[in-house]
Amino acid sequence: MLIACNVFVVLGLMFYEIIQNSLLSIQMYGAEFLLGTKWQPFPPNPNILPSFGALPLIWGTLVTSAIALILGVPLSLGISLALSEFAPKSFNYIISFFVELLAAIPSVVYGLWGIFVLIPFLQTNVYPYLQGALGFLPIFQGTIRGPSILTGGIVLAIMIIPTVSAISRDVFAAVPNSQREAIVALGATRWEKAGIVMSYGRSGVIGAIMLGLGRAMGETMAITMVIGNSFNLFGSLFEPGSTLASIIANEFTEASSPPVYVSALMEVGLILFALAIVVNALARLIIWRSTRKIKEAGMV
């Protein structure tokens, strides 16, 4: 009984410790921290205070996660439909093992692969053509750099595929067969049947996507290694940037000298923690409610 309460203790203590440690920065910068655009822990002139504005980091996190969802979600839905609706069962078993392996590969290995395999490939074979085709949009203008926000988003897209596809496959599998039989009896093709399954499991899929979003926002090592680590706000996707998680990984071990520096990084962690908890709790609630609804409907 007491041991099962470890989760209350751990989460509570985590909140307490992180808030406690970021108090200094919260008091010094207040709302400026969230809206400021300058991150300068060591000002050139010793008479100026260091400034910490997390807006470029929040921007980097949101943009890379958005790219990850735009690229990753259609692929994941295709995979889960292929596995739950179209593929034979024996094939299913092997493929789901491979997709599972995609989740088992450590983030730092994704980063290594991103630096030395994916970036050279994208830089020569994809980005120039992308700029040629869509260069009229401001987000695709400017010099093409390998380590960039776009590369970060692409790596994240690969990393959220196992999460989103596993959960949406479970949601599709929970759709009662009577729904499929009814639409097939009306003369639907297999693809139209898949459409019905998708619309039936819609809210569960939304939950799966939000869980993917949670994973993308919190992902640290892979993105730190491919995003280029500079500050970018509303710039081109080919520019390097930073995310909430990457700045902690990059600067934390070196941030010993002014106490407010550590505290500012703690506050970045606090923002990340709060974002992750909200997104994941919402996702879990949506998934839980939708599978319950589907199961209840299936029993009637």
Place this chain on the structure above:
Amino acid sequence: MISLAYLALIAALIPLASILVETIFRGLSAMNSSFFLEEIPPLGEPGGGIGPAIQGTLIVVALASVMGVPIGVFSGIYLAEFRQARIASVARFLNDVLTNVPSIVLGIFGWTLIVVAIGWSVIAGAVALAIIMIPIITRTTEEAIKLVPMTMREAAIALGVPRWKTTLTVVLSNAKKGIATGILLSVARISGETAPLLLTILGSRFWFSGFTQPTAALSVAIFNFSQSPYRLIDWPRAWGASLILIFIILVINIIVRYATREKYGWANT
């Protein structure tokens, strides 16, 4: 249109294939016997190996398991045996939330709890990893125990066996395979963790020198090598370390897959 779904499947498997192939080929070229046995040289210096990183990963993961496995298993037992209790459903929900807290945040937490007090250390790393482990083990233990048929419990209780003894003998011995699976998967997961270790054990070039000292780890070594400017010397080392790490994780996953077959769905969700 259905081919689109298959196309998505293929598109997702290309990165997996590429990662595995590149790691194996580039990793193998870095391997020789001293790679496993010697200390890590400074960046840019030829020779040496990554022995301390292998040792460090083993030690940190083992210490994390010593802390995390009992807590995880017992909470899983509680949640499964008292599944009606109101507190159990709240705990289950928070457990899922804790599973998805970004690992870097757990690193920060380990830093505030332990590094502030005793400095960069093996203990701090193990605590951070144990916190990642606990919710995974809790979840899988609970699922494994729920699969034990009620009739078995009833049979034991009908024979006059007290409830705690029923749980510890009949239920646990029937669920042990599922529980072992969960433990193995969580070990695979934490052995590749990097972000929390970066903020807790810091990394080092030398052999293990005590639980309150910084230590090396494979994942941290991969990150450090990858940031090095010496492409011919340090990059192959990063791939070699990745190959060892991926090998450990693959073996665990294949064992789990083989041992459980059809029984459980996808893990890691």
